[in-house]
Amino acid sequence: MPDTQYVVAIDQGTTSSRAIVFDHGGQIVAVGQKEHQQIFPRAGWVEHDPAEIWTNVRDVVGQALGRASITAKDVAAVGITNQRETAVVWDRKTGKPVYNAIVWQDTRTQKIADELGALGGGADRYKSKVGLPLATYFSGPKIRWILDNVDGAREAAERGDLAFGNTDSWVLWNMTGGVDGGVHVTDVTNASRTMLMNLDSLTWNEEIAGEMGIPLSMLPEIRSSSEIYGNDREGGLLAGVPISGILGDQQAATFGQACFEVGHAKNTYGTGNFMLLNTGTSPVPSKNGLLTTLCYKIGDQAPVYALEGSIAVTGSLIQWLRDNLGLITSAPEVEELARSVDDNGGAYFVPAFSGLFAPYWRADARGALVGLTRYVTKAHIARAALEATAFQTREVLDAMNADSGVDLSELKVDGGMVQDELLMQFQADILGVPVIRPKVAETTALGAAYAAGIAVGYWSGEQDVIDNWAEDKRWEPSMEDAERDRQYRLWKKAVTKTFDWVDDDVS
Ligand code: ADP
Secondary structure (H helix, E strand, O other): OOOEEEEEEEEOOOEEEEEEOOOOOEEEEEEEEEOOOOEEEOOOEEEEOOOHHHHHHHHHHHHHHHHHHOOOOHHEEEEEEOOOEEEEEOOOOOOOOOOEEOOOOOOOOOHHHHHHHOOOOOOHHHHHHHHHOOOOOOHHHHHHHHHHOOOOOOHHHHOOOOOEHHHHHHHHHHOOOOOOOOOOEEHHHHHHOOOOOOOOOOOOOOOHHHHHHHHHHHHEEEEEEEEEEEOOOOOOOOOOOOOEEEEEEEHHHHHHHHOOOOEEEEEEEEOOOEEEEEOOOOOOOOOOOEEEEEOOEEEOOOOOOEEEEOOOOOOHHHHHHOHHHHHHHOOHHHHHHHOOOOOOOOOEEEOOOOOOOOOOOOOOOOEEOHHHHHOHHHHHHHHHHHHHHHHHHHHHHHHHHHHHHHOOOOOEEEEEHOOOHHHHHHHHHHHHHEEEOOOOOOOHHHHHHHHHHHHHOOOOHHHHHHHHOOEEEEOOOOOHHHHHHHHHHHHHHHHHHHHOOOOOOOO
């Protein structure tokens, strides 16, 4: 281990940016955090201001270093993890974004996705190459939208003046000097969320970029998730420190949870849920509505792939109960309310608020609360809302088992909702396998720190991650098989009630 003692992870997330200082044992020493504005110009549109994000990143690094009472000389490496798919396009000469960042949840590119699908192959047009269905979720069509809709952007892009990146590349470019020699790089995990990267060769697919009208000169260089990309700029708070790890947030959590063997999986419970299953060194195509994506690549080692089940609405349904219905005043209250009854009273709540993601990918679905009778109270609805997270997770797990041919024997969990013990027990009951929460719940930042630390020799490799990982709590399934089957059958029936809701005159 070098003389320097800490690794800093920058977690550029959807709602906030954070910097966390970790020690060699993988423990948190200090945290800095700042939220940024969520910009909703119209229904379905979600934007962030990239300049605000960059300012906040600098602020939170300052907060974290200050709280840890350390300076750049005490830091061995910096890792970056980020909200994935969110697209930033900026001018390399001025360093200014040409438009706000278009966020992963934004649905404005539905028409572009439909038009590309209509060229042949429908939603699966590019799936065999990039592992993803055509959907509004991914970066490529968002870049196309910016080039089509911002005055002069297409011409500037064709002159080679514009650069694209997810927020990892935006932060890295600025940290390494911006207009003064900033490094324009991304890692394989972020690149695998653009719809533009060949899964097998880890290179940009010129044909797809051509069909989307995206000049290759805009795209960052694709590198591994753990290597030195550059050093923090002169005058920066971390001046001279190597920036040596990048992982998209869900992949970083998978890394931080030490899911290094084929068949290991983690599930993150946040705004939405994201389950990733390590499938080893070759990509596994999904027949069951999952995404094939990069899991990580350490330096020159072979890339590791994952199957991913993305669920759009889980924790945000609890926020909806709080903000839109006023049923609770804070998210943790949902557990108390739900515990005041023994079961869901027959109510099932399918939160298809923006259609259904995995495993259905139905843009035509909308939310439904079914099974209602005079008996049902707000406590049953709170319970049904929590159970919705567990049922959706079961559907994703079933798809994982079917795609991989191996039955998962346990599930590691993290994210804000895993504090909810009622949900965790119900999750174990509905899956029929143990659910395990680790001691360090900040698995996303931790994963990015490990990737960065491994690249500079601060940690020797995956074994250090495995050794540092520790279990906090485990929930064992206790529901009878027949009852589990009955509830899951009713959930599946409830899901069918959400299909086909969106007609031409319904948005
Ligand atoms: P993200 O990283 O996506 O912003 P977090 O991992 O911070 O999300 O998780 C926050 C989410 O968890 C919120 O959507 C909130 O509604 C939900 N949440 C937080 N605490 C609880 C709880 N005790 N029970 C149920 N849901 C909760």
